[in-house]
Amino acid sequence: MTDNGKNLPSSISELDTRYLILDTRFRRGLLFVISGPSGVGKGTLREKVFDILPDLKYSVSVNTRPPRKDEIEGQDYYFVTVDEFKKRIEENIFVEWAIVHGDYKGTPIKFLVEELQKGRDVLLELDVQGAMQVKKKFPDGIFIFIAPPTWKDLEDRLRKRNTEGEKALEKRLKDARVEMEYKKNYNYLVVNDNIKTALKKLESIIIGERCKIANYKK
Numbered sequence: 001m002t003d004n005g006k007n008l009p010s011s012i013s014e015l016d017t018r019y020l021i022l023d024t025r026f027r028r029g030l031l032f033v034i035s036g037p038s039g040v041g042k043g044t045l046r047e048k049v050f051d052i053l054p055d056l057k058y059s060v061s062v063n064t065r066p067p068r069k070d071e072i073e074g075q076d077y078y079f080v081t082v083d084e085f086k087k088r089i090e091e092n093i094f095v096e097w098a099i100v101h102g103d104y105k106g107t108p109i110k111f112l113v114e115e116l117q118k119g120r121d122v123l124l125e126l127d128v129q130g131a132m133q134v135k136k137k138f139p140d141g142i143f144i145f146i147a148p149p150t151w152k153d154l155e156d157r158l159r160k161r162n163t164e165g166e167k168a169l170e171k172r173l174k175d176a177r178v179e180m181e182y183k184k185n186y187n188y189l190v191v192n193d194n195i196k197t198a199l200k201k202l203e204s205i206i207i208g209e210r211c212k213i214a215n216y217k218k
């Protein structure tokens with residue numbers, strides 16, 4: 001090294017992306033699952049982690065909730081009716097599904113399995129019920145729990161987001177208490193006290209798992 005590292009990229013991910021060809025040939029695809037209470041900032045973290053690690057694949061869920069103002073079909077969710085969702089359950093297209101805050105949500109199995117088989121890393125954002133179903137089927141998955149620093153912080157964030165009415169907000173807060181109990185079933189805990197540090201933690205977990213010898217094919 002001739003420049004004392006001055007010209008090295010500041011983020012590991014640039015290098016990581018450059019090594020993609022090597023990774024996909026020699027490393028198994030990794031399945032990352034993130035969960036955490038509504039309002040904890042999972043969505044923002046998820047978006048930002050894809051900016052840093054563009055080779056990571058996101059599995060788009062099927063959802064019976066009506067789209068929010070800025071949500072895009074096929075990008076944020078596949079929006080379907082309850083009848084359509086139930087039909088898809090019968091057709092066995094989901095690796096997991098659950099009723100979350102009163103709406104059906106599910107992960108299609110086809111995309112997930114195909115990407116993992118290609119050696120690509122996939123990230124799912126699931127509620128705790130869905131994550132536990134995935135854990136049974138994919139015990140090698142990497143399960144990451146995102147937690148708020150305090151209950152007050154979570155409530156403030158939900159109020160600020162203001163996508164739900166007061167009744168729905170109360171329900172999400174009540175659900176959050178139950179969801180937090182599940183964190184012991186996860187491999188990693190990321191407290192989202194600050195988006196920048198939480199993102200760094202999430203990125204570090206992903207990079208760390210990518211470097212694990214055990215994740216390389218023999």
Ligand code: 5GP
Nearest residue numbers: 038061097098100105106107125126127130
């Ligand atoms: P929202 O309605 O705010 O988009 O999502 C509510 C919750 O549903 C989030 O906590 C998210 O993690 C969870 N969720 C999103 N997609 C799925 C899915 O496919 N399956 C399960 N089990 N939960 C999901």
